Amino acid sequence: MPTLVSHPDEVKVLSKRFGLGATNIDRYVELDGYKATQQAIEQGPEWIINTMKASGLRGRGGAGFPTGMKWSFVPKVSEKPKYVLINGDESEPGTCKDHLIFLNDPHAIIEGAMIAGLAIGAKTGFIYLRGEYRYLLNIMEKAVADAYAKGFLGKNIFGHEGVDFDIITQTGAGAYEVGEESALMESLEGKRGVPRIRPPFPAVVGLYGGPTVINNAETIANVPHILLMGGEAYAKLGTERNGGTRLFGISGHVERPGVYELPMGYSLRKAIYDVAGGIRGGKQLKAVVPGGSSCPVLRADEIDVGLDFDQLAKAGTMLGSGGIVVLDETVSIVEFALRTIRFYQHESCGWCIPCREGTDWIKKTLTRFHAGGGNKKDIDNIQYIAENMLGRTFCPLGDAAAMPILGFIKKFRPEFEEYLAGARVANPLIQIQPVGEHELAGAH
Amino acid sequence: MSAIANTIFSPELAARFDKLVTIYPLKRSALVPMLLYAQDEVGYVSDAVVAEIAQRLDLLELDVRNVLSYYSMLRTKPAGKYNVQVCTNISCMLRGGFELLDHCKHTLGIGHKETTEDGLFSLEEVECIGACCWAPAAQVNYDFHDELTPAKMDAVLDTYRAREKK
Numbered sequence: 001m002p003t004l005v006s007h008p009d010e011v012k013v014l015s016k017r018f019g020l021g022a023t024n025i026d027r028y029v030e031l032d033g034y035k036a037t038q039q040a041i042e043q044g045p046e047w048i049i050n051t052m053k054a055s056g057l058r059g060r061g062g063a064g065f066p067t068g069m070k071w072s073f074v075p076k077v078s079e080k081p082k083y084v085l086i087n088g089d090e091s092e093p094g095t096c097k098d099h100l101i102f103l104n105d106p107h108a109i110i111e112g113a114m115i116a117g118l119a120i121g122a123k124t125g126f127i128y129l130r131g132e133y134r135y136l137l138n139i140m141e142k143a144v145a146d147a148y149a150k151g152f153l154g155k156n157i158f159g160h161e162g163v164d165f166d167i168i169t170q171t172g173a174g175a176y177e178v179g180e181e182s183a184l185m186e187s188l189e190g191k192r193g194v195p196r197i198r199p200p201f202p203a204v205v206g207l208y209g210g211p212t213v214i215n216n217a218e219t220i221a222n223v224p225h226i227l228l229m230g231g232e233a234y235a236k237l238g239t240e241r242n243g244g245t246r247l248f249g250i251s252g253h254v255e256r257p258g259v260y261e262l263p264m265g266y267s268l269r270k271a272i273y274d275v276a277g278g279i280r281g282g283k284q285l286k287a288v289v290p291g292g293s294s295c296p297v298l299r300a301d302e303i304d305v306g307l308d309f310d311q312l313a314k315a316g317t318m319l320g321s322g323g324i325v326v327l328d329e330t331v332s333i334v335e336f337a338l339r340t341i342r343f344y345q346h347e348s349c350g351w352c353i354p355c356r357e358g359t360d361w362i363k364k365t366l367t368r369f370h371a372g373g374g375n376k377k378d379i380d381n382i383q384y385i386a387e388n389m390l391g392r393t394f395c396p397l398g399d400a401a402a403m404p405i406l407g408f409i410k411k412f413r414p415e416f417e418e419y420l421a422g423a424r425v426a427n428p429l430i431q432i433q434p435v436g437e438h439e440l441a442g443a444h
Numbered sequence: 445m446s447a448i449a450n451t452i453f454s455p456e457l458a459a460r461f462d463k464l465v466t467i468y469p470l471k472r473s474a475l476v477p478m479l480l481y482a483q484d485e486v487g488y489v490s491d492a493v494v495a496e497i498a499q500r501l502d503l504l505e506l507d508v509r510n511v512l513s514y515y516s517m518l519r520t521k522p523a524g525k526y527n528v529q530v531c532t533n534i535s536c537m538l539r540g541g542f543e544l545l546d547h548c549k550h551t552l553g554i555g556h557k558e559t560t561e562d563g564l565f566s567l568e569e570v571e572c573i574g575a576c577c578w579a580p581a582a583q584v585n586y587d588f589h590d591e592l593t594p595a596k597m598d599a600v601l602d603t604y605r606a607r608e609k610k
Contacts, residue, residue, distance in 0.1 A: 001588075002590060091572060093533040094534060094572075095576060096575055096577050096578070099575065131480055131517045133574065135587070168467055170473075171476070171477050171480060173516075176571065190470070190472035191475075192511055208470060249576055250577065253539075257576075257578070325534055340534060349514070430542065
């Protein structure tokens, strides 16, 4: 079972029910559960959307789009049914926050989905979990069944005539790409998870062709708390244009890895050295990947930055999914870059050529480079390939693969050059494959 | 009574599938979960599984295979009874994921996507499984095992071996 951690600097909004037995519906109701939904039914869609806009909540999946604004884009009148889709396909390396929400507070996700449904006029919500999260799907299914049994879901919820909401839980079967919103809809429609071109955006033409709001599980779990505490109060917890708190998963070479709920804008340095207890074994910090594997790396001298979308963007990287991966001095960036691109090459769905070919060529080149078969052109070549992937694909997977690679080369170019000159990883983790003529043929 | 005569699935699973195809606005939506649940029971997605699921969803077998080939958890060949999936992605890599994988290769005597002779275990190096803060992590079938060391991994494997002896 995942260990729950705690630190005095945490501000627990979303995680306040963690570890309190809130998977039990009665316990959840005791802990102010389902109050927000009833309030939302009484106050109506306009109030919900205004509260969400005032909260400054931005999408926790990675893109950071303002949630209230996203909901307001859904047309009021639609011939086709509207849908709410909760993205629990958490797959970004370094990210395990939704895991804890499903495990500890499944009803918050149900409530958030219901409130989103009330806001946009949808009567059906889907909760999609990655296939590996089977035990969490079981928890979610039980929570949904309990909510139906209490009359919180289904027809005339909480006794309100004509207010209906249904939830369907669903599992994937192993695919990073399906975490991308349009590929997620494809998967839910029983197809290969390849992205759709936009426009039209899902708010207009989404699932089954109907207007659809797609929110990350953490985003949606915040919603009931925001309605209860008020949008402004939530916004004040964070920084300008970055309302509230967020779950940060700190992993890698720290003393106390774990998922911590910190206010937006909290110092990255403090998150690593205070909250997570500093670098394991008294070693030196080398680098940080601040928001999941697709975010460009920061060097040890660049961590005096606040953890919000805008400050990290200014620092040339991203807040992404809030997965902070900490690397100590022993890590070879060449090897870390290779492991990163291996992932994206494996997960590229192959739909867009720049991503399919780009990830494959960078992986091939880095594999040979790592094995000692690098040549002078490789570093520039990798950069050239990555630059040509950026912005040239249907979905952000191409960017997600290119950006970290460009970051590694930009920030640690001397290390690549030393490697080329003969420096090697003392204890390679990734098995070095013998370099033959065939592999070298791909060198230019 | 299953909606399909001569179903290859257990009565429980057949009944579950009968219901699953009715809950979505389009019944094809049941395809991905059906493939996974069928694999859980049969051990892999066999030709017979493909045929029956296609029939249940009014799809061509080709449509089913097209989707089947996309998802990494779905397999078309049998695996061991307990599929050991070791994550070596970045967070696990930093805390010993590769050592854990090597240890499993060594103790089980098999490589990536191979199965032990007794059919009990198979081994897979997998991408991020969403347990980064509790790294290194592995899954055995759907069970998560966190904060592993080679010694803890041995103990984990022993619990599955013990389950077989009962």
